[in-house]
Amino acid sequence: MKIATYNVNGVNGRLPVLLRWLEETQPDVVCLQELKAPQEKFPEQAILDAGYNAIWHGQKSWNGVAILSRNLPIQELKRGLPGDPEDEHSRYIEALVNGVVIGCLYLPNGNPAPGPKFDYKLSWFERLITHASGLLAKDIPVILTGDYNVIPTEIDVYKPERWLEDALFRPETRIAFKTLVDQGWTDAIRKLHPHEKVYTFYDYFRNAYGRDAGLRIDHFLLSPKIDKRLIAAGVDRNVRGWEKTSDHCPVWIELTDE
């Protein structure tokens, strides 16, 4: 089973790129972030025509997450991250697909830091840590994937010294990510590529992609009940070079069947 995550940065503006990538790579399950579309503007028909079922949680202008599946039913489990009924952002959707709980998340950016946006990031992170702990306690196969907006370590950024004060790389952010992973999750990309430079995001400006000046901020965390099934993981870096492309690359993992 191949599972991918892709921050599309606008699902409608990105539709030709998304459809081409789906056609070329045929993942079984896809988690999308930054739909930037209200619930009723999700391009459901185009996704269905491409051979994918979908559930999604839209929002006008910002955020928005979706889970797509080819040939496998999607049983929605959660819409919105538990822990704060006041939080209106569409940043989390969770479903059972092929016996695996898939959590698709778009963690807040948090800049500028410090400030209220950074506080929101850290509180959202705390809620994710709490929810993830509950999922682990169930002792079932779980994948938490998406745009974490976290640069976990120095090897995950082209020039770490420039990012020390940034919300993606500040100590509080890295500590929160480590706290989450240390619950027992496996960072799939790092597990299979322990020392390699792996980037999943490139700024649109300053020719970041051409200079390979990237960040690794899109992650797959696997629960102990599924981490032994991991056989491959990678980044579709070339997609970042397409016309009208997202600033993120698709990232994917492959699991053995059961």
Next chain:
DNA sequence: ATGCCGGGCACCGCCCGA
């Protein structure tokens, strides 16, 4: 060193992303 690019929305610029 820097929203320098790009999407959405609402208008003809502004907010936001990382």
